[in-house]
Amino acid sequence: MAEKLVLIDGNSITYRAFFALPLLNNDRGVYTNAVYGFTTMLLRILEEQKPTHILVAFDAGKTTFRHSTFKEYKGGRQKTPPELSEQFPLVRELLNAFQIRHYELDQYEADDIIGTLAIQAKEKKWDVQVISGDKDMLQLVSEHVTVNVTKKGISEVEAYTPEYMVEKMELTPDQIIDLKALMGDSSDNIPGVPGVGEKTATKLLKEYKTLENVYDHLDEISGKKLKENLTNHKEDAFMSKELATINCVSPVEIQLEDLQYDGFAPQDLTSIFKDLGFQSLLDRVGSDVAIEESTNEFEAIDFQIVDKVQEDMFTGEEALIVEILTDSYHTAPIEGIGVVNSKHAYFIPTDIALQSEAFKTWAEDEKQRKIVFDAKQSLVSLWKKGIHLKGMTFDVLLASYLLDPSENNHDIPAIGHRIGLKTVLYDEEVYGKGAKMKVPDQEVLADHIVRKTMLLFTLKEKMEEELRANEQFELLKELEMPLALILGEMEHTGVILDVERIEQMSTELKERLGEIEKEIYELAGETFNLNSPKQLGPILFEKLGLPVVKKTKTGYSTAADVLEQLQHEHEIIPKILLYRQLGKLQSTYIEGLLKVVDKKTSKIHTRYNQALTQTGRLSSIDPNLQNIPIRIEEGRKIRQAFVPSQEGWIMFAADYSQIELRVLAHIANDEKLIAAFKKGQDIHTQTAMDVFHVSEDEVTSNMRRQAKAVNFGIVYGISDFGLSQNLGITRKEAKQFIERYFASYPGVKAYMDDIVQEAKHKGYVTTLMNRRRYLPDITSRNFNLRSFAERTAMNTPIQGTAADIIKKAMIDLHEKLIDEKMQARMLLQVHDELILEAPKEELEKLKEIVPAMMEQTVELLVPLKAEYAYGDSWYDAK
Secondary structure, three states, X not given: OOOEEEEEEHHHHHHHHHHHOOOOEOOOOOEOHHHHHHHHHHHHHHHHHOOOEEEEEOOOOOOOXXXXXXXXXXXXXXXXXXXXXXXXXXXXXXXXXXXXXXXXXXXXXXXXXXXXXXXXXXXXXXXXXXXXXXXXXXXXXXXXXXXXXXXXXXXXXXXXXXXXXXXXXXXXXOHHHHHHHHHOEOOOOEOOOOOOOHHHHHHHHHHHOOHHHHHHOHHHOOOHHXXXXXXXXXXXXXXXXXXXXXXXXXXXXXXXXXXXXXXXXXXXXXXXXXXXXXXXXXXXXXXXXXXXXXXXXXXXXOOEEOOOOOHHHOOOEEEEEEEEOOOOOOOOOEEEEEEEOOOOEEEEOHHHHHHOHHHHHHHOOOOOEEEEOOHHHHHHHHHOOOOOOOOEEEEHHHHHHHHOOOOOOOOHXXXXXXXXXXXXXXXXXXXXXXXXXXXXXXHHHHHXXXXXXXXXXXXXXXXXXXXXHOOOHHHHHHHHHHHHHHHHXXXXXXXXXXXXXXXXXXXXXXXXXXXXXXXXXXXXXXXXXXXXXXXXXXHHHHHOOOOOOOEEXXXXXXXXXXXXXXXXXXXXXXXXXXXXXXXXXXXHHHHHXXXXXXXXXOEEOOEEEOXXXXXXXOEEEOOOHHHOOOOOHHXXXXXXXXXXXXXXXXXXXXXXXXXXXXXXHHHHOOHXXXXXXXXXXXXXXXXXXXXXXXXXHHOOHHHHHHHHHHHHHHHOOOOHHHHHHHHOOOHHHHHHHHHHHHHHOHHHHHHHHHHHHHXXXXXXXXXXXXXEEEOOOOOOOOHHHHHHHHHHHHHHHHHHHHHHHHHHHHHHHHHHHHHOOOOOEEEEEEOOEEEEXXXXXXXXXXXXXXXXXXXXXXXXXXXXXXXXXXXXXXXXXX
16 A cells, blocks of 8 residues: 555644634533544544554744744734643643654744655655645645645645646745745734735736746836835845745654554543543544453352342441442333342342332331442432432442542442452443343342442442541531432422423424514525525525625535624524524423423423532533523523422522622632622622722623623633633733732732642642542643643632532521421522422521521621522522
8 A cells, every 4th residue: 555644733723623613621621622623633634544654743832943034933923822722732642542643843843844754755755645724835735745724614624736726826836935925924924025915926926936036027027016015125025935935854853654653542542532521522433431351359259149138138337239220210220239248248139129128127227327329329219119218328429529520430340440449340241332231131130230239348448538538528428428318309309390381382482483484584585494504604695795704615604603793794693593592492402301201290300410520519411400591581481381399389499699709709818809798799890890990880881791701700710812702802901801800809819829839739629618629730841731720720619619508508408498397398409599399388488598598508708698589480480
């Protein structure tokens, strides 16, 4: 097979990917949009080009040999956004996983590395494919070198051969350097000749072939101003040529033979793809989660398959596994139950356990201590079978999560490996996966479940010891485990969905969509498939003549970000955006709720993820009730379908007011923030007054909006780039805004400086309740990795403490409702909001109890404030 060398301009492709995709981040808050775009591009290159050799070249630094010629080279470029800088190390890490060489050379640019290797390969008559977003590379084009230039974004490339260049540009590859010499390049700050653009430069080169020849025939050139500019800027032109010329003899130490590529192993990509949150790409590379070979500590185990549960089977501390094959434990069957103690190991078939009075008595006995994996799942799965599990004293899942929330795998074998135990427990080996999943015969099932249960028993002691050493045992026992039982009760109880109302909304929404569709057709002057970008594009950009923002491989881009830029250009655009919003509401939320509602009870049983986020916040799935869009009225109205379960009851909602900013005031001990909250002032107005140096009556709505963006942005470690994107202002203005904020609130600035130093010393940060987040990159020599870790150090204590506070409030409120013998009960938690249902006669008591429990759950330097509302539905309560 002929040798094919692919040379990729790493900086160019990563940069383009960043700006082509919206800011994305994984579950740890690490920005990933540039890495994701780069990865999809790389996969396409590998699939289409099938290289035998490959290299990704990067710029080594800001200073190159060209700066000795012209110190202002690339001087006009804006500083790289930190959101992008932080992703370059991830791109290199990704390339290592792909087993693709990457290289940089001090004082040289990626172009020079690529040019040098391209010429070496060309001399060997290899097929060379260069991938870049920079047309400077076109000077390398030859019979053996094709330069593939990314077009808008990174979704497609344009392949330049010598023939195509003549056809497209009317120039040869050698003339590209002269083109740049004449017209300059603002992106690289190459001056060129003023007044000479691409059209004029091309015309000159078509006639005179080279820059030198242009100057040899200067007298023949018509146009007084053009001739004058060429004459006055001859030195700039020749310097520009020197700057634009790729150094194809740079001292590259890497050899072509070093770039041989034998392909990637899918299992090598599993870890980094999962870490980055690229789940969709795992299937694309054909990755099955790698299964490590390991020794089995429980090689020969003695266990008993129980045919009758006896009281003397239990010793007072047992490990318990209630085996469910899928995450959907509300509906999935129990496959079997494992019980292990210091004397015996038992497998109890499901039907025997559920029919046994002795098992029920033991399970519901608070004094019989039980070690479990996922208390909430165990509670709910048995409760729906009529057994209310009690006495759970240790949850291995939650313990693992608290010990290191950055780990994305908290299953039993993974925890065992991290603790230092090795076992061959892999559910997929036993059950298969996907459509091939099936339950094995009883002997194999029993062996597998008992092994998992034995591992729980062994893990408990080691994990408890580590939690105590970290001063986190109380966090598990007093916060996370009691909360797990409350969440389990909330999940089991569920919330009523008024199916008739939601179906009526569906009908109304379909009618509304039909009306908007007609209005759009009237404005367009014809009917077409509104959901087809191929048909919509020509209507907008040809028939209506709107400015083209972006093109794709198949035509005009009609993506949301494009239409948002055009919404003031024509009245059809806001209607299309609304049509899409309402369409998503219909398909994702209304139809989504109807899919998961229990047909018999009309209840929704969402599942709360308690061991997922690194900040300690809860999330919900099936359905995600925290994500119902409430910015438009039609979205808010979906909450009308969430109603009390009994006649004469009401929905009661309470939420914290600006809890993260109150936590920031406390942790930072900032006098101005504390004073503002103690006086009950509107914090965004106060911030606007402090930052803009105006009185309260001079604060405009725009000032308050900007102050609000900064207030909440500070909590999330926002950069000048991020703030500029949020507010639609320049980065310079955003930077000044942030600087004025810190000048107004010096305590906040001091906290942020101090917490970074503390993180560097300890390697982690904590919340007020000792929840930890480890930051291994906080002392990294790599600026980009370190800066992300520093930002995380600043915001995790704030977000994590806010999450801990509402968790504790839920526990306090739950206990208070029981103490007061009230029928009221919690149904949902959505971010900083709690939703309850209660008889109307308990309303006055609820008005006192709920805000009191929420406001008094912890004592801060500023008062916590909870606001409540109530009504016949969740919507009415808001």
